[in-house]
Amino acid sequence: MATQSCLRKLMAPSTANHMGNVHGGNILRLCEEAGRIVATKYSLGQVALVGASQTQFHSPIHVGEVASVSATLDYVSRHAMRVSLKVEAEHLESGRTRETNSSNMWYSIIDVKPRADGMTGVEMIRGERPIHPLHPSLVAPDAASELKKNAASAARLPLSTRSPKEFPVTLQVTPDVDSISNHPFVSAGYVLKLMDEAGAVVAAAHTKHQCVTVLLDKVCFRTPIRLGDLCTVRAGVTYTSSRSVETVVQVWKTELPGGAEKEGCGSICAVEARFVFVALGDNGKVVEVPELPPDQRTIRWNAGAAKHEERVAEKARAKL
Amino acid sequence: MATQSCLRKLMAPSTANHMGNVHGGNILRLCEEAGRIVATKYSLGQVALVGASQTQFHSPIHVGEVASVSATLDYVSRHAMRVSLKVEAEHLESGRTRETNSSNMWYSIIDVKPRADGMTGVEMIRGERPIHPLHPSLVAPDAASELKKNAASAARLPLSTRSPKEFPVTLQVTPDVDSISNHPFVSAGYVLKLMDEAGAVVAAAHTKHQCVTVLLDKVCFRTPIRLGDLCTVRAGVTYTSSRSVETVVQVWKTELPGGAEKEGCGSICAVEARFVFVALGDNGKVVEVPELPPDQRTIRWNAGAAKHEERVAEKARAKL
C-alpha cells in the first residue's frame, strides 16, 4: 500500500494575497489535498481531516513558482492516520528550490450515510473499519506522543469555547461549490483557508499592518460542514510577543434553512485553531507588535505565553 | 424567525476588476447571497431572487478590505419578501469603515420539481405556500409602494424587449459549476455579475474609457437559468447625460442540446436590467461622456431621461 504522494502545482496569480505572494490559506489547502490523497490510498476508504499540528511557514511562495507538496504517512492508530507534509517552492528561471512549509495532518476514515435526524441529505460519521497497521520501519517516533498530547489538550479545552460570544464575528460566508471535494462536504482545506483569512484580519486590525502566517497549531475538526451551511468565523487576538500575534479562530456553522433564530442555539463550533502571525512594514520587513492591553486578555493569554516560550526554546535548541 | 443576517468577506485579489478595485459584479453577488440567506431563514423554504431595485454604488471597495453585507427583511407580501442590503468596507490598518453600496432585493419561495415537458432534469416554479406575515414594527414604509411601482412598470415594459435583435450580442457564455448555489440553477448573483460586465463593455466602447457602475435598477428575473444553458447577454447604451451612461442589459437563455436553430426561436429573455455607469479618466477622475447620436436613440431614450431627472432631483432633496 502506498504511503507517499506528491502534488505539484504552478502558482497562478489568482492564488495571491494582496501583497503578491501565494496566500497562506492556499498552501494549507494544497497540503490538506495531498494529505487526503495519501490517507485515501493507504486506507482504501473515504477520509476526512480531524486535526493538524506543527504547521509552519518558513518562507513565502511567489506567484509563478512551482509548489511541490510531498506527503508521507508516518503513523497509524486503530482509527487515525498521521501524514507528514513538506512544501518546497521551485523558482523556474534559476532552478533553485527551498523548503517553505511543513505540517502534520491527522485523518480518520469516514462513512457517508443518510441523515439520522430524518432530514434530507447525508451525514459524515466516523468509519468503524479499523485501519491496517503501518510497517514499524515507517512509523515516526514522535507521532504516538503527539496523538496523546492532542487528545489531552482537547479534553482540557476551556469550556468558554462553547460560548459563541468569546470573539466578535470576523468573517461570515456560505461556502460555494468550489469548496467541496469529492464528497458532499466542504473540504477541510477550504475551511483552513477561511480561518487563515479571519486570523489575518484581526491580526492586521491589532497591529495596523499587513500580517502573514508563521504557524498554525491545535486544529481540531469536530463536525463536518455542508454546502449551504452558514459559516461564522470568530477570531480574536489572544497573545502578543514583541514580534508575533497569536490568534484563536473558530468556525461556527448554522444549517439553513431553519438555522439559528438566536445565535448560540442552532450554531455549533465546528473547528477551532490557533494561528500565529508576524506583521510586515512597507518594506516587507517584520515590525514590532503592540502589546495586547491587559483588559483584553483572557484565560488564553497564559496558554499563549507558554506556547510562545516553548517555541523560542525549540528554536534555540535547533540552533545549537 | 430571524429577519437579519450579515456576510463578511476579505476581498481577495481574484475579486478585482482590471483597475484593481473589487468588481461591481462581485459586490452584487455578495448582496444576493446575503439576501437569499435572510429570505431562506425567514420563510424556511428555498427562495429565488425575482427583482432588485435602487442598487447604488457610492464608493469602490479595495482589494484587502473586509466587505460586510448586512441584510434586513423589511417587507413581506403573500408571495414576496423584500430584503434591504447595506455594504460597508473596512480598511484594516486604519480601522475606518465607510458605506459603499445599498440595494433592495425581492425574493419568492420556489419549488424544484421534475420538468413538466417530460425532459430530464428539474424546473423551478413559484412556490404556493404563503409566507408568514412580518411583524408590523419591522415593515419599511416605502416597500408596498415599490412593489406596486415595479409591478406597474413590468406591465408597461415595451414589447420591443421581446425581440432579441434590439441590442447586439455583448457577451456569450455557458455558466460553469462555480455559478450554481445549492439548487441546480445558476445563482442570481452570478447572472447579475455577468450583466454588470456586459454593461461595462458597451459603456467602455461608447465612452472610450473604463467605466464603473453607479446604479442598477429595474431588475426582473423572468425564468431561471440551468447549468449548461447558453447565456447570450445583449447590452446597449440607451441614454447618456453629461456624466453618466445608461445601459440596458438582457440575458437570453438557450437550452442545449437542441437549443435554438435560429436565434429568437428557442431563446427566452430570462432577465432584463438597467445599469448606469460613469467613465473614469487615467487619473481615476470621472470624465465627460459623449452624447448618444440621435440616430441611435430608441423609445428607451425618453425613459432614461426621466429616470435621470428623477435621480438628480432626489440628490438635490437629499442635500437640503
Added chain:
Amino acid sequence: MATQSCLRKLMAPSTANHMGNVHGGNILRLCEEAGRIVATKYSLGQVALVGASQTQFHSPIHVGEVASVSATLDYVSRHAMRVSLKVEAEHLESGRTRETNSSNMWYSIIDVKPRADGMTGVEMIRGERPIHPLHPSLVAPDAASELKKNAASAARLPLSTRSPKEFPVTLQVTPDVDSISNHPFVSAGYVLKLMDEAGAVVAAAHTKHQCVTVLLDKVCFRTPIRLGDLCTVRAGVTYTSSRSVETVVQVWKTELPGGAEKEGCGSICAVEARFVFVALGDNGKVVEVPELPPDQRTIRWNAGAAKHEERVAEKARAKL
C-alpha cells in the same frame, strides 16, 4: 441544425498568467467550450473532445479585453465532427480587434453509462449513433486529409509513450469541482490548461526565461478523467530550434482510492500533446533558446525537427 456558435467573454484579472496577459490555457479552455457547444447543438447528443490540431497563438490577449471565440462545424464523418475555431480580442477603448488564436477541434458523441467493472460511478464510452452528414457546401476541403493524417500518426505513436518514465513528473494535481462541465468528467478544456502549464514549466526551466505558447498540436484524448482521479502531468523538452522550444506533455491518470501502488501499474496515459513555446526576455521580446544537449535527445528529436521545418516552410509559403 446550427453549425455555428460564438462565445464572448470579458477577460478578468483572474485569467492572467504572471506576465499579466491572459493565460494560454484559459484561451484553450474557452475554445474547447465553444467547440463543444457547436458539436452538441449539431449532433443533439453529449460530446467529448477527442483531438485538436493546428492550434496557434498569434498574439497575446490582455486583461480587460473581450475575447470572442467563433466556432464553425466544417466536417462530419460517421463518428467525428471537426469544429474550426477563431479567437479575436477586442480592445474596448480603441474599438480595435485582432485575431489572436485559431484551432481545429475534433469531437465524438459519447454515452455515459454505469461502469462495466461493477464499481460505483459512471463511465464515458463512444456513442454508437451515427452523426447526420454535413451539407457538402459547408465541408472544409482539408478536413478529410487531416483526419487520415491524425489516424496514421496515432498508429505510428512510438511505443515508448506507454512507459510512464519517459519524462519526469512536472505537475501533479487532483482536479477540483471547477474543472467539470455538465457531465461528471473533467472537461477537456481544463486538461488542456493543465498541460499548457506543465509545458511552460519545463520550457522555462530549460530556457531560464518565462515562456509563452505559440503552437499546440497532435492532441489525442484516449480516455476520460473523473473528478477525484489523480492527474500526473509529465512533460519534457523534445526539440529546440534557435527561437522555439518543443515540449511533449502527457497526462497520466490514477483512480483513487486504490489507485497505483507502484507507478505504472494503475496509471493510464489519458492524453498526449505537443506544445511549442518561445522564451521572452525582460523587455517582452523573444530571446534565443539554448540547444538541447545531444545526450538528452530521444527518438522524438527528429520528429520535432521535421515538424519545425514543415512549419518554417508553411510560413514562407504564406509570405509569398
